[in-house]
Amino acid sequence: MVELSDKEQLRYSRHLMLKEVGLEGQLKLKAAHIVVVGAGGLGSPALLYLAAAGIGELTLLDDDKVELSNLQRQVLYKINHLGQDKVSAAGKVLSSLNNQIKINTVSAKLSADNAQQMFSDATLVVDCSDNFSTRYVVNKQCLALGIPLVSGAAIASEGQLMCFDFRQPQSPCYGCLFGKQPQQQTLNCSNAGVLSPLLGVIGSMQALLAVNIVLGHHQGSQFIRFDGLTLAQQQFQLTKAPGCSECAAEID
Numbered sequence: 480m481v482e483l484s485d486k487e488q489l490r491y492s493r494h495l496m497l498k499e500v501g502l503e504g505q506l507k508l509k510a511a512h513i514v515v516v517g518a519g520g521l522g523s524p525a526l527l528y529l530a531a532a533g534i535g536e537l538t539l540l541d542d543d544k545v546e547l548s549n550l551q552r553q554v555l556y557k558i559n560h561l562g563q564d565k566v567s568a569a570g571k572v573l574s575s576l577n578n579q580i581k582i583n584t585v586s587a588k589l590s591a592d593n594a595q596q597m598f599s600d601a602t603l604v605v606d607c608s609d610n611f612s613t614r615y616v617v618n619k620q621c622l623a624l625g626i627p628l629v630s631g632a633a634i635a636s637e638g639q640l641m642c643f644d645f646r647q648p649q650s651p652c653y654g655c656l657f658g659k660q661p662q663q664q665t666l667n668c669s670n671a672g673v674l675s676p677l678l679g680v681i682g683s684m685q686a687l688l689a690v691n692i693v694l695g696h697h698q699g700s701q702f703i704r705f706d707g708l709t710l711a712q713q714q715f716q717l718t719k720a721p722g723c724s725e726c727a728a729e730i731d
């Protein structure tokens with residue numbers, strides 16, 4: 480049975496005093512396994528908060544190394560990490576933040592070949608990747624396994640946050656929202672730039688949504704658009720798209 484040690488009770492005391500979390504909720508967080516795809520601008524704040532909040536097992540995947548141009552927004556990394564594998568540097572930082580959780584690091588790119596193995600015992604997946612091919616692989620595998628997907632994106636001054644609740648049989652998917660996978664990558668942070676703290680906002684919202692799903696406070700699928708200049712936010716409920724190429728939705 481999962482329990483909290485005296486040290487954990489002290490560490491998570493500000494959670495334990497909340498009626499929305501309490502001991503029962505903290506034990507749910509401890510029992511959860513969250514896979515975070517991408518340890519960059521979105522993954523940094525998402526991972527820091529998931530580790531701090533006490534998610535019992537975190538798996539992070541990334542195949543990049545830390546570069547100087549990353550430090551403008553990827554707040555997990557410091558100058559002494561330059562040239563290191565991101566997951567190795569991130570693993571050390573996260574372990575030093577919380578040594579009472581299990582952290583698995585995988586220095587690899589997610590593909591259709593390894594996704595099933597990576598996600599097989601995940602409670603949910605947080606997609607912090609920066610390219611369409613990874614996003615469509617993540618979408619398809621979460622759909623196949625019936626586990627919730629929290630996806631984020633930020634380009635220039637616009638942020639997007641999506642939740643697809645594949646525990647529900649009629650859940651829409653990433654393809655329902657964005658259509659067939661584009662053949663070419665259009666814009667990303669490397670060629671379009673991005674406003675640094677916007678990644679903190681969206682990545683933190685991904686962690687918040689993930690924690691709320693684990694606690695049982697959130698279900699269903701939604702899309703949130705966030706304007707990094709005006710701070711305005713629009714929220715949309717999502718429905719399955721007829722003829723979606725990814726989930727083959729059949730609508731009567």
Ligand SMILES: [Zn+2]
Nearest residue numbers: 652655723726
């Ligand atoms: Zn779909």
